[in-house]
Amino acid sequence: MVDLVKTLLREAEQEFSYARELRREFHQYPEIAREEYRTAERIEAELRSFGLATTRVAGTGVYAEIKGNGKDDKTILLRADIDALPVNEERQCPYKSKIPGKMHACGHDAHTAALLTAAKLLSRHRDDFGGTVRLVFQPGEEIGYGARVFVDEGYAEGADRCFGVHTASNVPVGKVVIMPGPNNAGVDWFRISVKGKSAHVSNPEQGVDALFIAAAIVTGAQAITTRRFNPMEPLIIGIGTLHAGSAYNVVAEKAVLEGTVRTMTRKTREAVRAELEQLAKGTAQLYGGSAEIQWKDFTSPLVNDADVSAEVARIAKELFGEKNVITSRTPSLGGDDFAEFILKVPGTYAYIGSANESLPETTVSHHNGYFDIDEQAIVVAVKLYAACAVEFLQGV
Template sequence: MIHQKIKEAIQTYSEELTELRRKLHSEPEVSWEEENTTAFICEYLENLGIPYRRTNPTGVIANVAGAKVGKTVALRADIDALPVEELNKDLPYASKEDGKMHACGHDAHTAMLLIAAKALNESKEELPGTVRLIFQPAEEAATGAREMVKQGAMEGVDNVFGIHIWSQMPTHKVSCTPGPSFASADIVKVTFKGKGGHGAMPHDCIDAAIVASSFVMNVQTVVSRTIDPQRPAVLTIGKMDVGTRFNVIAENAVIEGTVRCFDNETRAHIEKQIEQYAENVANIYGASAEVEYIRGTQPVINDEYSAKFVQQVASGAFGEDVLYTEKPTMGGEDFSFYLDEAPGSFALVGSGNPEKDTEWAHHHGKFNIDEDALATGAELYAQYAWAYLNE
């Protein structure tokens, strides 16, 4: 199952792997602005002789075609950064862009897949099938995967595999369990309209601030009192925009939040309940309510066969001790859209090391990775593809 030539290639290119990651880290580009990152990926693939095509407006799809006919397995890496200010100013490879940072590890994912592609390309004469390489933009905007699917990323693909660096896990550890991995991630926006007026004359008004506050307090019972406790769900209100001045009764209030869960039945129930709560709270005060519920990413549900296959590959490549069981996260991942097209799985590779200060939460300005994890991720990409095509 494990190809020794690939293992040796990854080890040989470990220094280059780190250099690639550091270059990408220092030059972050946010969702749908990854022009330079896309150009860099294209140049790297061209130098390897791997055929590719750019997707619109950013992103790359490439193929490592084996000498023998066989199945097609897709490997995905996301390439975008976040609008986060880098706080690790002392790093020699710190972000050069104010207010932009690779605070989630996508720089590592891209570098790992490039080196995995290099190792696989060197063994393509032995490869029975095709490895599809997907360098995806705009994961942080939860729109990139869907667009890549539209542009043909999954055409002819039999299985798909993705990796996420994970700072909450020890370096080198690999977690890929069957079933739920990442939650669906939806956006909810509620607009209340009351009747504004002078702060000294509330009896002549309908105070949108009171309406909105009542809704925020009551809507939490959607989760705590209407959903089976054994079905995890989160409803978070993260933003309230109410009022214009200290002595003016607010006429309008806009509330924004997010809903996370692992199954679409629960998802639909929460959506319906939010609409009912908003309407009924508004009616109590004589206001009106308008609800906009935007479905974002689907839950990432690892195919049982594929997830167990990842475990076999990981233990074969790195030993049984590498396996780790990480609980499902309420975080969102648009890798889910690839799983709508083909069976597959999404693995976590640990990069948390207290001695290197790499246990900061993803999306934090001090987020960084233990670069010793890069080779683990790159080899896991390549060995999974090799093993799947040779199965």
């Protein structure tokens, strides 16, 4: 392990209080996707205090660069997502959310604090390495928004590596998951609008029941997953809302369903979309109505580069010990738009264990009003961010 990495590890421990206070501040003032104005201003203030120039991206995202003063010219991109969720925090704690109905229930406050702390350390030691560290504080991960904007506007162009982290409440604190290949599903949002014809329920033959059609689409969608695709392949068509009808005694004229499709490959993703389109329109036509379907591409499947994953796993084993690095587990059907960076730049996404059985709230699932983390996970993330940057740039 290079001497600079040893120094960064020691300083990461020393900066724990700084990182924890940042995380708790972000936790108390959560801002949901595309509303992260206070968060962005706070990030900018910290980066500027390190002597870094900042640029706003996607309205509430922040970009900065740390240029090492050495001779190397390689570039690594480090990303942290910054948005909170429209979830009410139910647990009482000194740093409880001060914004009713909004909460950092997915650990993005910790990711932001960790990358800021890593930036502080790397900025302090810019005379000790060459190359460039690109810092991406990305808004809108929860709605599949921010990553694509950064990529489309060229902030990943020319980078040699990208790296990101996410806390994991199902992994013990101190352990890290770095798995090559598919890690997270691609996610597509859809809305199906069904049009029928209203009538009194005593004369159903005079109407076209949009509610009945919608119900048939819901059940048919499950047949797509179980009968049209290999059951060994991960696939979900999840329908979360169905709104229909205007009165208890009137045949529903309209119905609207919303949900997501979650797949692990581009081929399956395209095939499922075609099947669902055919199901919706065909079912509606069969019963005398019509249906239109809208799609929104939230994020691509997240597939970690095999070579980069091996590099990062080696680094993590040096930092935390081989027994604390997990390189194989079941992929998640949850999406993460860090996938858009990996499509552009070879990279990997690591999961940082944040669960501690002696702190029950840290084992609660993400997106839950009782969610919290063991804050020692932040130090793990800081170490991994900083060490991955330096070891890659120095070609270790």
